[in-house]
Amino acid sequence: GRCYRRSAAVVRLLWLLGFPWNVCGGLLWCIPLPLRNLGYRMIARVRYRLFGKHETCRMPSPEERARLLP
Secondary structure, eight states, X not given: OOOOOHHHHHHHHHHHHOTTHHHHXXXXXXXXXXXXXXXXXXXHHTHHHHHOOOSSOOOOXXXXXXXXXX
16 A cells, blocks of 8 residues: 655565565565665656657467456
8 A cells, every 4th residue: 555656666666576576575675775766767767768769569478368357
């Protein structure tokens, strides 16, 4: 029932992914919130240069679709 924003959401997601990602989340959690959020904003600003931008989304295969919630 909690709402996480910015870097706190990333840290929470990493924690929920389990090992080894939860270790990364734990290390990030040690960084003070203002610095974490600054890093989050910096990456958000250049995310398309880092990861690219697509006009369409890939559709999941039947095997992948079976793993998704309805």
